[in-house]
Amino acid sequence: MTTNNVGKLSLRTEGDRDLVMTRVFNAPRRLVFDAWTRPELLKRWLGVQNGWSMTVCEVDLKVGGGYRFVWSRPGTGNMGMRGVYREIVPGERLVSTEVFDDAWYPGEAVGTLTFVEQDGKTTVTSTMRYASKEALEAVLKTPMERGVATSYDKLEELLVSQAAA
Amino acid sequence: MKPTSHGQLTSSRLDATFAALADPTRRAILARLASGEASVAELAEPFAMSQPAISKHLKVLERAGLISSGVDAQRRPRRLEAAPLAEANAWMEKYRQFWEANFERLDAVLEELKTLEATEPTTRRKKK
Numbered sequence: 001m002t003t004n005n006v007g008k009l010s011l012r013t014e015g016d017r018d019l020v021m022t023r024v025f026n027a028p029r030r031l032v033f034d035a036w037t038r039p040e041l042l043k044r045w046l047g048v049q050n051g052w053s054m055t056v057c058e059v060d061l062k063v064g065g066g067y068r069f070v071w072s073r074p075g076t077g078n079m080g081m082r083g084v085y086r087e088i089v090p091g092e093r094l095v096s097t098e099v100f101d102d103a104w105y106p107g108e109a110v111g112t113l114t115f116v117e118q119d120g121k122t123t124v125t126s127t128m129r130y131a132s133k134e135a136l137e138a139v140l141k142t143p144m145e146r147g148v149a150t151s152y153d154k155l156e157e158l159l160v161s162q163a164a165a
Numbered sequence: 166m167k168p169t170s171h172g173q174l175t176s177s178r179l180d181a182t183f184a185a186l187a188d189p190t191r192r193a194i195l196a197r198l199a200s201g202e203a204s205v206a207e208l209a210e211p212f213a214m215s216q217p218a219i220s221k222h223l224k225v226l227e228r229a230g231l232i233s234s235g236v237d238a239q240r241r242p243r244r245l246e247a248a249p250l251a252e253a254n255a256w257m258e259k260y261r262q263f264w265e266a267n268f269e270r271l272d273a274v275l276e277e278l279k280t281l282e283a284t285e286p287t288t289r290r291k292k293k
Binding site for chain 2: 007009011016021023025026027031032034035041044045046047048049133137139140
């Protein structure tokens, strides 16, 4: 991965139950790792869009320790997830489990984040391994804002415009 | 609006699409058909597979609505149907947009952290 890929998101499936994302950040890996593991930083970027804010963000950063995230949007409700850290190499690698309170896909997912630094830039690779092929398919079909009426409206528009094309 | 029934309808179509796409031979067949229609014999050629084996894959693709058969009674050429693929891609695109938005905010957070470190080098956070 060269540095001119900063900002470009690569998203692909590998095998039939891994979803792999790669993104280069213009910062040393120590800071990127911090932004992924410190609640006061996580709350500023993870899932906080379209009126959603993170109302619970607890991180017990040790192997066997847990994390707990809850997002809320007035008028819509809450969406929570939790998991357990399995492997922690500060600035390099973070492995954790992930399960949503109201999971729309079967089983627990295992996420592996790796942070590789070159010339002050950090390549983050996120590999989510889902419990089954069906779970990965369900995830691809339904991003985090699932079940929200407005996203169905948007989807409908999208499908109608594609059918017309 | 009935989001649930709509969601289920879309869901079963997408299930068929993603299941069909899960196989590398079927993906290769679709890639071949992207450059134009082809008969079963032509499709079987690049694979070390019998025509009946290829036909099985074609059936899965056809059931998913990803391909259709032409009217030529002799060759029955298969051709690509773009709509279900576009639909599957649209979901992937939504997922991508969600993460792109996250990472743009993360970029801003990182810029701020770098500035903080540059301006206050003596108060750099100690690693535990």
